[in-house]
Amino acid sequence: MRVAIAGAGAVGRSVARELIANGHQVLLIDKDPASLRPERVPDAEWLLADSCELSSLEESRMESCDVVIAATGDDKVNLVTSLLAKTEFAVPRTVARVNHPNNEWLFTEAWGVDVNVSTPRIMSALVEEAVTVGDLVRLFTFRKGNANLVELTLPDDSPYIGKPCGLIPWPDNCAIVTILRDGQVYVPDAEQPIESGDELLFVAGADSEAELQSLLAPGQHAAGSPPPD
Structure with a gap:
């Protein structure tokens, strides 16, 4: 897979190293000569160019890329x-970094963004996931599928403790992905029961989140913890 990364700062270089380690071809693009440090990621291609200019993207052979990652520190550039x-260039997949939380609403398909990565949102979700029991926490949004990756730690008073997954009336537009228990990952087949303290991961449509919260933890407040869109 060929991946172009706009922004050769610390973030862009770190992503490039990970992708190269996984066997992908990576092109790093930056308009600041001071940021071009090929010795930092010697296995990547490097290009001194402005990713906001059409001619620069043509020079980079953007049409041959499978993924473009906009990882600069400027939301307008991304x-x-x-x-x-x-x-x-009809790039199949675009991923864009959100630097300022107030700009997150702009990072949608209307601006060519398939996936946005907001550091404040991710950090907030991880904090909630670590400290809450019985509240539904939205970890990630899948823009293409209009669905979210959500987590709920099962409280002691859940009515479904000890029930096999196959006997739980899960909401429509919702699928349980995995069960995390005592540091182990369990496949949620029909015979697998859920227990108090389990971390349950789901892929769920936004319209099913409140029902899922009410099903598993009716004693919690109705709104749950997912942040608003």
């Missing part, structure tokens, strides 16, 4: 890069 990659 949006424009994603939009050009998607509309002018």
Whole structure:
């Protein structure tokens, strides 16, 4: 897979190293000569260019990329890069970094963004996931599928403790992915019971989250913990 990363700062370089370690081809693009440090990621391609300029993206052979990651520290640059990659070069997958939380609403398919990565949102979700029991926590949003990865730690008073997964009336538009228990991962087949303290991971549509919360932890407040869209 060929991946272009706009922004050769600490974030871009770290992502590049991970992708290269997994066997992918990576191109790092940055318009700041000071950021071009090929010795930091010697196995990557490097290009001194402005990712907001069409001519620069043509020079990078953007049309041959499977994924474009806009990882600069400027939200405007990340949006424009994603939009050009998607509309002018038909890149199948775009991932954009959100630097300022107030701009997150812009990072949608309308701007060519398939997946946005908001550090404040991720950190907030991880904190909630670590300390809450019985509240549904939204960990990740799948833009393409209009669904979310959500987590709920089963409280002691859940009415379904000890019940096999196959006998629980899960909401429509919702699927249990895995059960985390005592440091182990359990496959949630029909015979697998859920227990107090289990961390349950689901892929669920936003319209099914409240029902899922009410089903497993009716004693918690109705709204749950997922952040608003």
